[in-house]
Amino acid sequence: GGTPCPAIAQDLSGELDVAVHAVQAATRLCLQVAGTMVVSPASEVPVGATVSAESAVPGKTVVKDDHTPVTALDFAIQGLIAATLEQKFPGDRFMGEEDAKDLRADAGLCEMALSLARREQLDMDQDLFLAAVDRGTQLSCEEPIGTRTWVLDPIDGTKGLVTGREYAIGLALVVDGEAIVSVMGNPSKHPDPCIMAAVKGQGLRFFDSLGPRDAPPRPHSTFDLDTWTPDEDPAGASPVPWLLSRPIARGSPLPFGPAAAPQELCCGAMVKYWAVAVGDAAGFIQFDNELNTWDHAAGVLCVQESGGCVRDAAGNPVRCFEDRTFHVDTSIICVSKESSPSVLSRLTDAVISEALLLKKMGTASSVGGGVGWNGD
Numbered sequence: 001g002g003t004p005c006p007a008i009a010q011d012l013s014g015e016l017d018v019a020v021h022a023v024q025a026a027t028r029l030c031l032q033v034a035g036t037m038v039v040s041p042a043s044e045v046p047v048g049a050t051v052s053a054e055s056a057v058p059g060k061t062v063v064k065d066d067h068t069p070v071t072a073l074d075f076a077i078q079g080l081i082a083a084t085l086e087q088k089f090p091g092d093r094f095m096g097e098e099d100a101k102d103l104r105a106d107a108g109l110c111e112m113a114l115s116l117a118r119r120e121q122l123d124m125d126q127d128l129f130l131a132a133v134d135r136g137t138q139l140s141c142e143e144p145i146g147t148r149t150w151v152l153d154p155i156d157g158t159k160g161l162v163t164g165r166e167y168a169i170g171l172a173l174v175v176d177g178e179a180i181v182s183v184m185g186n187p188s189k190h191p192d193p194c195i196m197a198a199v200k201g202q203g204l205r206f207f208d209s210l211g212p213r214d215a216p217p218r219p220h221s222t223f224d225l226d227t228w229t230p231d232e233d234p235a236g237a238s239p240v241p242w243l244l245s246r247p248i249a250r251g252s253p254l255p256f257g258p259a260a261a262p263q264e265l266c267c268g269a270m271v272k273y274w275a276v277a278v279g280d281a282a283g284f285i286q287f288d289n290e291l292n293t294w295d296h297a298a299g300v301l302c303v304q305e306s307g308g309c310v311r312d313a314a315g316n317p318v319r320c321f322e323d324r325t326f327h328v329d330t331s332i333i334c335v336s337k338e339s340s341p342s343v344l345s346r347l348t349d350a351v352i353s354e355a356l357l358l359k360k361m362g363t364a365s366s367v368g369g370g371v372g373w374n375g376d
Contacts, residue, residue, distance in 0.1 A: 012173075012199050015181050018088050018208055019171050020197050023185045025120040026077040026154070026169045027194060027209045030187040032119065033073050034161060038253035071161070072109055074098055075133055076116035077154035077169065078177045083124070085150050092173075093149040095324065096136020097294050103130060139324070149174045151321060153294035156267025160188070169272035170298030177320040182301035186274050192216060196277060198305035204277065216278060223282035224340040240343060241280070243272045246287035253285075255350035273299025273334065277306040282339045283347050286332035296332065307337030309344060313351045330355050 078096045085094055103110040110126070118124050139149065153170040160167035169185035180200040187194055193206035193213040206213045223240050244252055244262035252262055263281065265272055275281040277299075286296070300310045300318050308319050314331035320326045331351045335344045 012181050015089070016183075016197060018197055019173065019181055019183045020195065022081045022084050022171050023171055023183045023195055024207065024209050025080060027185040027187050027190070029073060029076060029080075029116055029119060030155070030167075030169070030185075031190055031209065033071075034118070034164075034187065071155075071158060072112035072116060073111075073161070074154045074158065075100070075113035078126070078136055078152060079113065079129040079133040080120055081152055081154070082135045083121070083128060086132065086135065089148070089150075091148075093139050093147060094135045094152070095139045095149055095293065096133070096152045097154060098191065098290070099137040100130045100132060100133040108168055114347055147175075147323070151179075151294050151297040153270065153298070155272040156295060158268065160267035160271070163266075165266045166271040166274075167267055168274060170270050170294065172297035172301060172321075174297055174321045177322045177326075179297045179319075179321060180300040182298040182305075184270055184298050184302055185273060186271060194248065196274065196302050198302050200301065200305070202305070204302060204306045205225045206261065213369075218279035218338070220279055220282075220338050222340065223336065223338050223343050240282040240339075242283050242343075242347070243275060243284040244287070245269050245272055245285065248275055249304075253350035253354050254318065255346040269295045270299045273303050276334050276336045277302045279306075279336050279338050281336065282343050283335040285331065285347055285351060286334075287351075288332075289326055289328050289330055291328065291332070293324055293326055296326075297321045300332075300334075302332050303336075308335055308339075310334040313348060313355070315348075 003347055046323035075098055078098050082094050082096060085092060103113060110130075114124065114126055114129050117129055136152065148360055151170075151172045151174055153168070155161060155167055156170055157165075157167035159165070166186060166188045169187075171183045172179040177296035178200075181198070183195065183197045185195045187209075190209065193216050195207040195209070196204055197207065198204050204215070206215050240256050240260065241263050242256065242260075243265055254260060262285075265275060265281075269286055272281070272284045272286075273296075276284050296318070303310050310332065311334075312318060314327060318328060318332055333344065333347050333351060335347065
């Protein structure tokens with residue numbers, strides 16, 4: 001594991017409060033929508049598949065250019081949170097995954113998204129709502145050093161929502177390429193604590209959709225491979241639950257032995273950061289060296305503030321969230337605070353070994369599987 005980041009000088013309690021309340025509102029919307037929709041069997045929406053309109057929330061689903069599903073709920077959350085942040089912190093920038101192009105082209109989708117947003121903000125004006133959604137893609141990269149940017153993924157893992165699996169809401173405040181405030185919501189954990197929040201250097205705290213909660217019990221005291229070898233278990237399985245994010249067709253490295261495949265956790269990268277932050281998983285590999293900022297900014301700080309460690313394959317810290325995409329060396333590797341150094345070293349060695357093999361085969365460019373893949 002690691003240690004929380006050094007504390008920063010400024011008081012960010014106001015920013016944390018606004019961010020927590022924003023993600024609580026988004027979580028309440030998710031719970032309301034999830035309670036009214038017909039869940040599609042996971043077998044009908046396999047990992048990597050698109051989602052049909054028939055499996056969406058009451059309303060409509062559109063499919064983005066990268067073939068991931070977007071529901072009215074994504075737009076509702078982005079519009080609601082962007083409008084709140086603009087009101088509370090008018091000098092800050094905002095980066096979101098969506099824009100309002102599809103809402104302007106589809107009156108029914110727009111009406112559904114706006115009606116969802118109005119469940120939390122009754123007086124939400126349609127023009128204000130569309131402008132707020134559009135703020136997500138209007139970010140300029142020519143701002144001076146020290147400019148604050150809020151980064152939002154309204155729903156990471158929408159397939160998880162429509163199939164009754166896990167999904168997450170991620171909101172982070174980024175300064176100079178580093179997240180300093182982070183809030184993640186995982187509505188599928190309700191009624192247990194379903195929101196985690198962090199300020200750099202101040203540890204991790206938990207909430208539900210209405211107020212603060214005690215931290216959930218951590219299920220493992222240690223993930224220790226220092227004295228373990230595959231020969232000790234007839235099945236060859238390791239005592240380490242771990243996660244992997246990349247296209248299933250690419251297969252998996254096996255850092256803990258041939259019988260210790262990664263656990264399945266759908267959908268999206270942020271639910272995997274959540275699992276590491278709460279100690280459900282020992283570690284997580286995010287293959288790709290070019291990644292979308294909104295898929296990772298919130299999760300990285302939460303893992304760090306839980307006492308875990310996040311770095312790339314070269315041992316560099318994961319940061320540089322100024323733009324919509326960012327670069328890491330080969331992959332992101334993170335481990336929980338319960339993990340012994342051998343867990344981190346085995347995950348890292350597996351990533352490096354595969355990268356070298358692919359380079360030798362002349363297919364190094366396929367390590368990641370494409371810009372922005374956030375995994376299922």
